[in-house]
Amino acid sequence: MSARLRADGVTLAYEQRTVIRDLDVAVPDGSFTVVVGPNACGKSTLLRGLARMIKPAAGSVTLDGRPIGSYGPKEVARRLALLPQSPTAPDGITVLDLVARGRYPHQSLLRQWSVADEEAVREAMAATGVAELAERDVGQLSGGQRQRVWIAMVLAQQTPLLLLDEPTTFLDIAFQLDVLDLCADLHADGERTLVAVLHDLNHACRYATHLVAMREGAIVAQGPPAEIVDADLVKAVFGITSQVVPDPQTGTPMIVPAGRETRREHQDVAARAATGP
Amino acid sequence: MNVPTLPTGPVVRTERVSVRVRPRAVTATLALIAAAVVLGALAMTLGDYQLSVGEVIGALTGSGSQAQQYVVLGLRAPRVVLALVVGAALGVAGAVFQSLARNNLASPDLLGFTTGAASGALVAIVLAGGGPAGTTLGAVVGTLVTALAVQALLGGVVGGYRLVLVGIGVNAVLAALNNLLILRTDLQTAVAAQSWLVGTLNARGWPEVVAVSVALVLLVPIAAAGSRRLDLLGMGDDVARGLGVAVEGTRVATLLVGVALVGVATAAVGPIAFVALAAPQLARRITGTTGPGMLAAGLMGAVLLLAGDVLGQRLAAPTQFPAGTMTAAIGGLYLVWLLAREWRAGR
Numbered sequence: 001m002s003a004r005l006r007a008d009g010v011t012l013a014y015e016q017r018t019v020i021r022d023l024d025v026a027v028p029d030g031s032f033t034v035v036v037g038p039n040a041c042g043k044s045t046l047l048r049g050l051a052r053m054i055k056p057a058a059g060s061v062t063l064d065g066r067p068i069g070s071y072g073p074k075e076v077a078r079r080l081a082l083l084p085q086s087p088t089a090p091d092g093i094t095v096l097d098l099v100a101r102g103r104y105p106h107q108s109l110l111r112q113w114s115v116a117d118e119e120a121v122r123e124a125m126a127a128t129g130v131a132e133l134a135e136r137d138v139g140q141l142s143g144g145q146r147q148r149v150w151i152a153m154v155l156a157q158q159t160p161l162l163l164l165d166e167p168t169t170f171l172d173i174a175f176q177l178d179v180l181d182l183c184a185d186l187h188a189d190g191e192r193t194l195v196a197v198l199h200d201l202n203h204a205c206r207y208a209t210h211l212v213a214m215r216e217g218a219i220v221a222q223g224p225p226a227e228i229v230d231a232d233l234v235k236a237v238f239g240i241t242s243q244v245v246p247d248p249q250t251g252t253p254m255i256v257p258a259g260r261e262t263r264r265e266h267q268d269v270a271a272r273a274a275t276g277p
Numbered sequence: 278m279n280v281p282t283l284p285t286g287p288v289v290r291t292e293r294v295s296v297r298v299r300p301r302a303v304t305a306t307l308a309l310i311a312a313a314v315v316l317g318a319l320a321m322t323l324g325d326y327q328l329s330v331g332e333v334i335g336a337l338t339g340s341g342s343q344a345q346q347y348v349v350l351g352l353r354a355p356r357v358v359l360a361l362v363v364g365a366a367l368g369v370a371g372a373v374f375q376s377l378a379r380n381n382l383a384s385p386d387l388l389g390f391t392t393g394a395a396s397g398a399l400v401a402i403v404l405a406g407g408g409p410a411g412t413t414l415g416a417v418v419g420t421l422v423t424a425l426a427v428q429a430l431l432g433g434v435v436g437g438y439r440l441v442l443v444g445i446g447v448n449a450v451l452a453a454l455n456n457l458l459i460l461r462t463d464l465q466t467a468v469a470a471q472s473w474l475v476g477t478l479n480a481r482g483w484p485e486v487v488a489v490s491v492a493l494v495l496l497v498p499i500a501a502a503g504s505r506r507l508d509l510l511g512m513g514d515d516v517a518r519g520l521g522v523a524v525e526g527t528r529v530a531t532l533l534v535g536v537a538l539v540g541v542a543t544a545a546v547g548p549i550a551f552v553a554l555a556a557p558q559l560a561r562r563i564t565g566t567t568g569p570g571m572l573a574a575g576l577m578g579a580v581l582l583l584a585g586d587v588l589g590q591r592l593a594a595p596t597q598f599p600a601g602t603m604t605a606a607i608g609g610l611y612l613v614w615l616l617a618r619e620w621r622a623g624r
Contacts (some may be wrong), residue, residue, distance in 0.1 A: 017514050039345075048515070051515075051519060052518070053514075053515050053519075071522075073518070073519035073521045073522060073523045075521075076521065077519065077520055077521030078521070081519060082515065082516075082519035083516075083519075084513060084515035084516060084519065087512050087515070087516045088379075088512050088513050088516075089512065090508075090512065090567040091509050091567065092567055093567045096283060096284060096285065097567070099521065101512075102520065104505070104509060104520045104521060104522070105521035106467060106524050109502060110293055110294045110296075111293065111294065112295060112296045112297065113285070113288055113290075113295045113296055113297045114290070114295045115290070115295075117295075118283060118285065118288075121283060122282075122283055125283075134283060134284050154519070155538065168519075171307075251395070256432060265317050270540060
């Protein structure tokens, strides 16, 4: 398995708070890698570390065989794009102008709107279905449309690697599936590698080709969802009792949390085991 | 794939250059230049010594009478040009700070940078006896120290009200410091310092014009080159870095450019209020763009300050109001309107 983007022994910290310690991960080329885990387990931090938003306190992030920090800023931006959580659109910007900003790493002071730029923006807008919104004000779009516009912006960067931090948060279920379908389409031709942080485990199992399950800053398991997801993993990662059954629609693992009564029984058993008879 | 063409507007492409032309921004920029020329011509003709446009042109080309040449070249031309270059410096500085802070209220006057520039200049005048170079250096250092202190107090990107409150505090402390500095000095220096503190284009001449022009020529290209990066920074650090912007470098470079512009402009004419606040916003409004737009902001600043000075001279003639007082009076109303609008928008 080849991996253009990988982290070896990385420790990622904000100021004094270490979130991730000594972690190894390799993003398989051509995969749709999804990172899951409970709140504050460090999944967004990992993504930000892979996208050079945080400098590792130890270890290294490698892109195409070289430390990611050794590239120039625009050079990295031509290979790897990141859509962070809740980006801010400038007041009154049009959809076209926002998507066009994705071309920045390909432009210079004199060359600001080449034929290639125009082509890339056109393709990105067509792929995300926002072409007919070109002249609309981004601030006046629905949440789902706006997220498509942001994805179009990072697509216009035309990078082989695309990192998305919780692209479905704050969207209703229809828009969530919409965005995930879009991600699946984007990686379908095998030329693009996608990494996304997702909250919904069932969505992750449906769409991911490679799943990374994290807890407390460490990776608990990684691999194709069908191979690694079972009740034990769900318990180890999220601490809940569940049943894992085949998804009736797709056959991928589907997590059905245990009912309230069953979960309570388990807790009682665990409590008795801990205190002794 | 059958996709409609993009509504990009006109595009200019040659072998090495390609750029989107925004007709509205071009029109607005030309209109601002025209406004500056008309206002400048008006300012040259008005005054106790009335001149026609023809006489002004005559004096400028060296064919008028000695009196006319003195009035035009010695008094009015430097004043008009100084208003234009100082206004431009403040407009560009305002655009830099507003986009750095991602806040339309983050202008050097509201945040106390201008008062800090005055403190620095006063320290230079009182302790080192002044001199143009010393005053300018003092003003730039004063601006820089104030800017760094305000940044530390704010600790990152913050909302409008907190910004204004910090600005009020910083302004009050520095104004008190300025008073103290003036009280400590002898009468003659105090009078000179006080008249400078009002912010006036009176009794300034070509040396000030040259100092500010040199700063503009050196610094505005840096600001303009950084304007796209500042624009991207407005979408958040992560988005900007993801697009290949050297975030820290851009921030430091543009901050220094803004600080130097405010320092040099303030050293030349004293603190001028609200030009830096209003110019970038008005420029954005008439050009219809979202970015900092350094050129338009600079032109707008130039027009605003010149208009303020012409008004101040002619409004209640023969009584003359300093340009700084005029811009403060007009700008104060603008600020009230702006805050009321933000308040209604619930921010």
